[in-house]
Amino acid sequence: MSIDLTRYSTNDFFDEMLERPNRARTWSKQLVAHLRQMDDGELAARQASAELAIKEMGITFTVYNEQDGTIDRNWPFDIVPRIIPRQEWERVAAGLRQRVKALNLFIDDLYHEQRIVKEGVFPAEVLKQSKNFRPQCCGVNPPHRVWAHICGSDLVRDRDGTIYVLEDNLRVPSGVSYMLENRLVTKRVFPELFEDYAPLPVNDYPTRLYETLASLSPRKVKRPVVAVLTPGIYNSAYFEHAYLAQEMGAELVEGRDLFVDSDDKVYMRTISGPQRVDVIYRRIDDDFIDPEVFRPDSALGVSGLIRAWKAGNVGLANAPGAGVADDKVVYAFVPEIIKYYLNEAPGIPNVPTYRCMYPDEQKYVLDHLEELVVKPANESGGYGMLMGPTSTKAERETFTKLIRKDPRNYIGQPTLGISTVPTVVGRDLEPRHVDLRPFILSGRDTLVTAGGLTRVALRKGSLVVNSSQGGGSKDTWIVDMEDN
Numbered sequence: 001m002s003i004d005l006t007r008y009s010t011n012d013f014f015d016e017m018l019e020r021p022n023r024a025r026t027w028s029k030q031l032v033a034h035l036r037q038m039d040d041g042e043l044a045a046r047q048a049s050a051e052l053a054i055k056e057m058g059i060t061f062t063v064y065n066e067q068d069g070t071i072d073r074n075w076p077f078d079i080v081p082r083i084i085p086r087q088e089w090e091r092v093a094a095g096l097r098q099r100v101k102a103l104n105l106f107i108d109d110l111y112h113e114q115r116i117v118k119e120g121v122f123p124a125e126v127l128k129q130s131k132n133f134r135p136q137c138c139g140v141n142p143p144h145r146v147w148a149h150i151c152g153s154d155l156v157r158d159r160d161g162t163i164y165v166l167e168d169n170l171r172v173p174s175g176v177s178y179m180l181e182n183r184l185v186t187k188r189v190f191p192e193l194f195e196d197y198a199p200l201p202v203n204d205y206p207t208r209l210y211e212t213l214a215s216l217s218p219r220k221v222k223r224p225v226v227a228v229l230t231p232g233i234y235n236s237a238y239f240e241h242a243y244l245a246q247e248m249g250a251e252l253v254e255g256r257d258l259f260v261d262s263d264d265k266v267y268m269r270t271i272s273g274p275q276r277v278d279v280i281y282r283r284i285d286d287d288f289i290d291p292e293v294f295r296p297d298s299a300l301g302v303s304g305l306i307r308a309w310k311a312g313n314v315g316l317a318n319a320p321g322a323g324v325a326d327d328k329v330v331y332a333f334v335p336e337i338i339k340y341y342l343n344e345a346p347g348i349p350n351v352p353t354y355r356c357m358y359p360d361e362q363k364y365v366l367d368h369l370e371e372l373v374v375k376p377a378n379e380s381g382g383y384g385m386l387m388g389p390t391s392t393k394a395e396r397e398t399f400t401k402l403i404r405k406d407p408r409n410y411i412g413q414p415t416l417g418i419s420t421v422p423t424v425v426g427r428d429l430e431p432r433h434v435d436l437r438p439f440i441l442s443g444r445d446t447l448v449t450a451g452g453l454t455r456v457a458l459r460k461g462s463l464v465v466n467s468s469q470g471g472g473s474k475d476t477w478i479v480d481m482e483d484n
Helices: 026-036 040-057 086-110 124-128 176-189 205-214 238-248 305-310 334-342 359-367 393-405
Strands: 018-020 060-065 069-074 077-085 150-157 163-169 226-229 251-253 258-260 266-268 279-282 315-317 372-376 410-414 420-425 428-437 439-442 446-448 453-457 471-479
Touching: 026 077, 040 069, 040 077, 040 176, 040 420, 040 428, 077 086, 077 176, 077 420, 077 428, 086 150, 086 163, 086 334, 086 439, 086 446, 086 471, 176 205, 176 238, 176 453, 176 471, 205 226, 205 238, 205 279, 205 315, 205 439, 226 238, 238 251, 258 305, 305 315, 359 393, 359 410, 372 393, 393 410, 420 453
Parallel strands: 077 471, 226 251, 226 279, 279 315
Antiparallel strands: 060 069, 150 163, 150 428, 150 439, 258 266, 372 410, 420 428, 428 453, 439 446, 453 471
C-alpha cells in the first residue's frame, strides 16, 4: 500500500514538511513526492536498513538504569530528514553567533570586573547563588577571551512558526557525533535523495573543531597536541568522545593518562615516554577535573590541571567556569545580556520566562502550574521538570513547596506547541515533535554547524526528546530553495 499523506494530521502544530495534510512546504516538495512513490513495505524496510546500519557501525549511547546498571543501546534514528531552507537558517546562524559572543563576554566579565552586576543589569543574588560560578577561575584570561568554545543551543519552533532558543548548553554539550553519523546513515538508506537535494555538508566539523582547539595552544607549533579527556567507557557520551578523537586525529585519554610536572605543564604518558599536551577538550564536569582545586576525591581528573591552565601552559575547552552561563535562570537574562554587551536586540528570542525569584512572577507561576513547564536552574536531560498540562495534583503540590523553599532555583515557561516532522511508525508516517541542537564553535573564529542535531520525541504526544527518555534523532538538511 502506498504512503498516504492525506491522513497525516498536524493537529494545529507547525509541521516542518507539510503545510497541511498532503500539501508539502516549498522546500519539501521533492521529498514528499519521493515518499508518495514508496509503499509502506519499502518505508519499513528502509527504516530497518537504517537500524541495521547503526548496529553495524556501532553507534550507541549509554543509559543508566537503577536495576541493570549501565546499558549500551543502539542510537534511535528516524530516516525521514528534517529540511530547513538556507535563507531562514542564515538568520538563525547569525542569531546564534550573536548569542554566543554575548555569553562569552558575560562569562569573562563575571570572572573579572563584574561590570554587569555593579551596574544593576544582572542581579547579584543570582550570581551569589550560582552553582557553576567558580571563584578559582577569577582573573584567568583564556585565549581570545573565550570561555565557551563549544556551545549547543537548543532551538524549538512554536505553532506560529517562530523559532525560540530553549536553553544554552555551555559546559560539556554532547550530540555532535550523532549529527555526523545521521548524515552517513541517511546517505546509505536514501542515496537517491541526494541527487535531488544538495544539503549543506556537515562532515567538516571534526576539522573545524580541531582548528578551534588548536587556536588555544600555548605553543605555536604546526600541529599542536590535542587530547580528548573522557571519564571513561561507562560515560553516556563515551561513543562521542572516542568518535571525535578519532576523527580529529587527537588522543583519547582518561585522567590517569595525564600528569602535571613541576614545570606546570601537562604531559601524556606514552610507551615512548612523556609527551607534552597543548590543548585538552575536556568532557568531564568542573567538579571532577582537578582534585587539587575542586573535589579532592575525584579519580577522573588530573591533579594540577588548573594550575597549568592558569599558567598559560595548556588550553582547556570548554574553560572551567563557563557553566556559570549554563543556568536556566541566567538564560532568562540573556536578552538583557545581549543588549548590555552588544547594544543589539536578540536575533533569536527566548521563550517567555517567569523567574520565581521575583514575587510577582513567582505568584503567576504558582497560580498557573497546570499550564506551565517549570524547570530547576541546573538540571539537564529533561529531568527534574514539571510538565504542567500532564502533571498530577501531588506533583504540583510538590513543586509549590520546592519553589517557595528556593525561588531562585526555578523558572516557569508556557508549554509551547513544538513543531513536528513526519516520522516512521511501523509502516506509516506520523507527526512527532522535534527540537534542534546546532553547535557553535568559538576560538579565533566562530562557526555554526549547517543545521545540527534534530532530536525527536518518538513517543506519540510526548515533548521530551532526550534519548535517555525515549527520544531519537533525524538528519537535518539545510538546502538552497533555488535547487528544489
